[in-house]
Structure formats: C-alpha cells, structure tokens
C-alpha cells in the first residue's frame with residue numbers, strides 16, 4: 001500500500017533549485033489511442049514507453065472485458081497487445097467501467113457503436129456527471145443504437161449499421177472528433193468533421209499510419225476527413241513520445257524556483273499541444289527546444305528550461321481563442337506560473353475547463369484566493385494579478401480542495417513551494433491517476 005498524501009498539513013518549500021533531467025513516460029492521449037487501436041488491429045503490437053497510470057488502466061480493463069489480451073511490463077514499460085480486428089470484440093459480461101477516464105469512455109463509445117457488440121459504458125460518479133450528449137447525438141446521426149442517462153453515462157450501445165456524416169462539432173474536442181472518426185471506421189460513407197478550434201490530431205496521425213485514409217483539416221477551418229475503410233488495421237510497433245501535460249508541471253516548477261535548470265527529454269511537441277510552451281515563453285521563460293525529431297509520427301524535442309527573473313509586464317497578458325484549445329489540459333498549470341509573473345493574466349474562451357475532471361475554473365480560482373492572490377472569476381476563464389516575490393505567509397494554514405482532480409492537486413503543490421505557510425491538499429493521492437513520478441521528482 002503506497003503512502004497516502006491526502007489531508008497532510010505540510011510545508012512544501014523546497015531547499016534546492018530544480019536541477020536535472022527527466023524523460024516522461026508516454027503521452028496519455030497517445031497511450032489511450034495506441035492501446036485501443038492496437039486492440040482493433042490484426043496481429044500483435046508492441047508499444048514502448050507506455051505509462052502505468054490510473055487513467056490508462058481504465059482503457060486496459062475495458063478492452064480485457066471485451067476479450068482483448070494485453071500485458072504491460074511495469075518495469076520496462078513495454079505493452080503487448082493481441083489485436084482482435086475491427087469486429088473481434090466479444091460481448092462483455094457486465095458494464096465496462098471507465099473509472100475517471102473520459103478519453104476511455106468517449107473513444108470506446110465510437111468503436112463500440114460499430115463493432116457489433118451489446119454493452120454498457122459507465123465510470124466513476126464524477127465521470128457520470130460529464131456531458132455525453134456531445135457524442136451521443138452525432139453517433140445517432142451515424143445510425144448508432146445508443147442511449148444515455150440524462151445526457152450522461154451510463155451509455156448503452158447495441159449493434160447497428162453506421163453511415164458517414166458531415167458534422168460540425170459545437171465545441172472543439174479531440175475526444176468527440178476521435179469518437180466519431182472511430183465510428184467512421186465502420187461507416188459505409190465518408191466522415192467529415194469540422195470544429196471551432198484545432199483540437200489534438202493524434203487519432204488522425206495514428207490511424208493514417210495504420211492504413212486508414214484520413215487527414216487533418218487546418219486553417220481557416222479545423223477538423224478531419226476520413227474515407228470509408230474496408231481493410232484491416234496494421235499492428236503498431238512504436239516508442240511513445242513523452243507526455244507534454246506532465247512536462248508542463250515540471251516546466252512550471254523550474255519557472256518558479258530560482259537557480260533551476262531542467263531538461264525534459266523526448267516530449268511530444270505536436271503543434272496542437274504546444275500552446276503552454278508558447279505561453280511560458282510569452283511570460284519571459286528561458287525555454288528552448290533541443291534535439292527536435294519525429295517519433296511514432298509525432299514531432300518530439302527535449303525541452304530545456306532555466307529559471308530567470310521575469311520582468312514586470314504593464315500590459316495585461318491575455319490567452320484566448322485557438323491557443324486555449326491547444327493547452328486545454330495545461331491551463332491550470334499556466335495559472336500557477338501566472339501567479340508568480342508580475343503581470344495581469346487573463347484567460348478567456350475556456351468554458352470547457354468547467355467540464356473536465358472538475359470545474360477547473362472554480363477550483364483554481366478558489367485555490368489561488370486561498371494563497372492570498374487577487375483573481376476574478378468569469379464564466380469562461382479568469383483574470384489573475386500575479387506577484388513578483390515569493391508569496392507572503394498567510395496567518396493560517398492554507399486548505400486546498402481538489403475534488404479529486406489530479407491536475408488541481410499538482411498545481412497547488414507547486415504553488416505551495418512559494419509560501420512559508422503550511423498547506424493541506426485534501427486529495428493528493430489522485431496524482432497517481434496521471435503522473436505517479438511527480439512525488440519523487442518533486443521530492444514529496
């Protein structure tokens with residue numbers, strides 16, 4: 001049983017700068033896709049640098065219940081999957097438990113809509129509150145037999161014959177786009193999707209490498225187009241690029257701590273994911289890319305960050321529009337960097353943040369205020385007045401409510417390094433969901 005970090009009142013202030021290097025395990029979005037697509041391939045796949053974290057175990061558990069053999073060696077991080085083909089799933093014996101993972105649920109729903117099985121997709125209480133109408137409605141337009149529970153999971157799916165559609169997503173979402181593309185693998189006509197912003201295109205890249213005719217649409221419109229698929233998916237043999245969403249927390253740690261000099265190896269720098277890097281550079285971070293290359297069809301680089309004092313900005317710094325989509329998971333970490341940047345930072349067009357593992361706007365605003373920061377909440381973001389010096393010690397210990405959201409917990413552990421006050425994070429164990437190495441790396 002691992003040590004529990006929940007409800008510990010502690011001082012997070014580190015003794016030393018953040019110096020060294022780290023190669024993160026595979027990006028979570030890529031890992032979900034590699035595992036699922038390998039299950040749909042014909043033949044055996046080998047996927048290296050595969051992470052062993054809670055959200056990925058959810059996908060593995062569901063695929064096993066559908067009759068897929070897969071094994072992860074947690075020491076070497078090598079995953080082996082015996083693909084069953086596009087129509088090789090068996091009916092599961094009970095509901096498929098997606099835990100806390102919306103990526104698992106939404107991507108699987110797309111596949112299961114066409115795969116000819118009867119099943120129910122469910123998950124944690126939190127997951128069952130997240131909006132699923134956004135996949136259910138277009139899947140029905142494709143002919144899927146799918147029912148939701150008040151627009152949420154549990155979702156029940158029965159065998160159906162699918163057709164392709166042309167559809168505009170109301171919000172930019174790679175989960176919705178990927179769900180519909182995966183359903184499109186079973187459709188008898190092309191699937192054409194448009195969306196209001198450039199959501200991550202890992203599904204398009206990986207399916208194309210496996211033999212599907214699919215391409216990303218970019219500027220002025222965003223989306224993806226896929227032709228009907230009649231072949232079989234080729235198995236995968238690849239090394240996963242490192243997770244930029246985990247890297248973001250390490251970058252912010254180095255950004256905050258004087259004397260820091262840190263390299264993060266082989267990070268996925270797909271342009272649909274890199275807005276966090278551009279944002280830190282806009283604040284003035286000394287962040288450079290080294291050894292750029294390609295890995296598993298994705299651009300990668302080593303990220304090198306050195307702490308430097310940040311000059312005050314008298315102009316407010318606003319993040320809005322397409323960059324929000326490209327850093328949707330990193331916005332909480334960006335707010336922590338903004339808290340120690342002497343400028344006013346505004347986040348706009350980010351209402352989607354309220355539909356993630358928690359209402360991340362509300363929890364971030366509450367937590368930043370608990371640290372004594374001035375922050376105004378807006379329906380689609382917030383406006384934060386950053387400081388240049390370490391935060392003053394508040395009179396009382398600081399209590400942080402995370403709603404079990406791993407990113408919120410990591411954010412406030414980082415901010416806690418900037419105060420002498422003791423901080424209590426109500427659920428810190430949830431970090432194991434996505435970044436189990438965070439504790440050791442940050443000396444916690």
Ligand code: S3P
Nearest residue numbers: 029103172173174175176328329
């Ligand atoms: C993901 C897409 C994003 C992101 C999530 C992972 C994916 O969700 O927030 O953590 O792997 O496709 P949306 O596409 O719904 O914004």
